Each structure stands twice: as structure tokens, then as C-alpha cells.
Amino acid sequence: MNRRNALWCLCGIGLAGLTRGVLAKTTLSSIPMKQHEIAMRAAIAMAAQNQSYPFGAVITNANSGVIVARGVNKTFENPLLHGEISTINNYVAQYGNKNWADLILYTTGEPCPMCMSALVWTGIGGVVYGSSIEAIKKSGIDAFIFTAKQINQGSNFSQTQLLGGVLEPECDSLFMNRKRS
Numbered sequence: 001m002n003r004r005n006a007l008w009c010l011c012g013i014g015l016a017g018l019t020r021g022v023l024a025k026t027t028l029s030s031i032p033m034k035q036h037e038i039a040m041r042a043a044i045a046m047a048a049q050n051q052s053y054p055f056g057a058v059i060t061n062a063n064s065g066v067i068v069a070r071g072v073n074k075t076f077e078n079p080l081l082h083g084e085i086s087t088i089n090n091y092v093a094q095y096g097n098k099n100w101a102d103l104i105l106y107t108t109g110e111p112c113p114m115c116m117s118a119l120v121w122t123g124i125g126g127v128v129y130g131s132s133i134e135a136i137k138k139s140g141i142d143a144f145i146f147t148a149k150q151i152n153q154g155s156n157f158s159q160t161q162l163l164g165g166v167l168e169p170e171c172d173s174l175f176m177n178r179k180r181s
């Protein structure tokens with residue numbers, strides 16, 4: 001396990017106890033790593049649907065671990081449809097705009113500022129990612145300089161819990177071996 005795998009970013013837990021952006025009953029650190037990895041494997045499976053931009057994501061119920069929505073980068077359809085946005089849209093289409101505090105989004109790549117802002121706006125309970133923005137950049141994909149943590153901390157109204165580096169080697173290899181045209 002490398003340093004990043006051990007890195008828990010429990011942003012906003014203190015203050016966020018009073019805000020909507022915290023898991024109602026569960027914290028990311030109380031969930032077994034195995035459960036995080038099962039969800040991340042499902043996000044990796046979604047990423048296979050876009051071999052050029054392998055950003056796959058799933059949303060799970062934080063308490064049961066059950067996957068409730070899946071998505072993949074569809075920027076060939078709409079430039080805003082990053083994997084996270086697709087997955088948020090798929091969740092809302094099925095369940096409506098509710099229960100966000102009980103949900104966790106898993107994504108193969110660290111959310112960009114657009115997606116991280118969107119995730120904060122939803123009030124989702126937690127966000128877990130595999131590859132860092134640095135690794136994504138190394139694969140030749142354009143990325144903003146801001147980390148997900150910086151965007152999360154830039155909100156003074158609601159923050160979510162963040163955890164990076166879950167199945168990082170597998171996610172990194174998705175990006176490094178992506179189809180380049």
C-alpha cells in the first residue's frame with residue numbers, strides 16, 4: 001500500500017456535522033476498504049465503455065454498499081458529461097433529487113473542479129476516487145490545477161468527505177493505457 005492508499009481526507013467532518021454534506025449515519029473511514037474496492041471495481045468496469053477517457057463512476061448507498069447508479073464519460077455526446085455528471089444524472093433519473101447524504105460516489109479519476117463543485121452542490125455524503133489529477137495529466141488528458149480537496153474546501157456552505165487512492169494502480173493503468181488518437 002502506498003502513501004496515497006493510506007491517505008484519508010476526512011474533510012469537513014467537524015463542521016459538516018451540522019450541514020447537509022455529510023453522511024447521515026456512516027463515515028468513509030468506518031466503511032471497510034473491501035467495500036470501497038468492490039464499488040471502485042464497478043466504476044472501473046464502467047470506464048471500459050470509454051477507452052479514450054476512462055472515467056467511470058458509480059453511486060452507492062453508504063450503509064448497504066448497494067450500487068444505485070452507474071455512469072461513464074460521454075463528452076463525445078455533450079462536453080459536460082464527465083463520468084461523475086453522467087452518474088449523477090442517472091441517479092436523479094431513477095430516484096429523483098433526494099437522499100444525497102446517504103450516498104457515496106466512486107470514480108476512477110479525481111473529480112475536476114466542475115464535477116467536484118457539482119458533487120458539493122448535491123450534498124452527497126462522500127466521494128472516493130482512484131487516480132490523482134497528477135496521474136490523469138501524465139496520461140495526456142487536460143486537467144485544471146485545482147485538486148478535488150481544494151474545491152471541496154472552497155465551499156463554506158457544504159463540504160463532503162473525500163478519499164483518494166482506492167485501487168489506484170488499477171485506475172492509473174486505465175489512464176496510462178487509454179486509447180490515444
Ligand SMILES: [Zn+2]
Pocket residue numbers: 082083084111112113114115116
Ligand atoms: Zn469532471
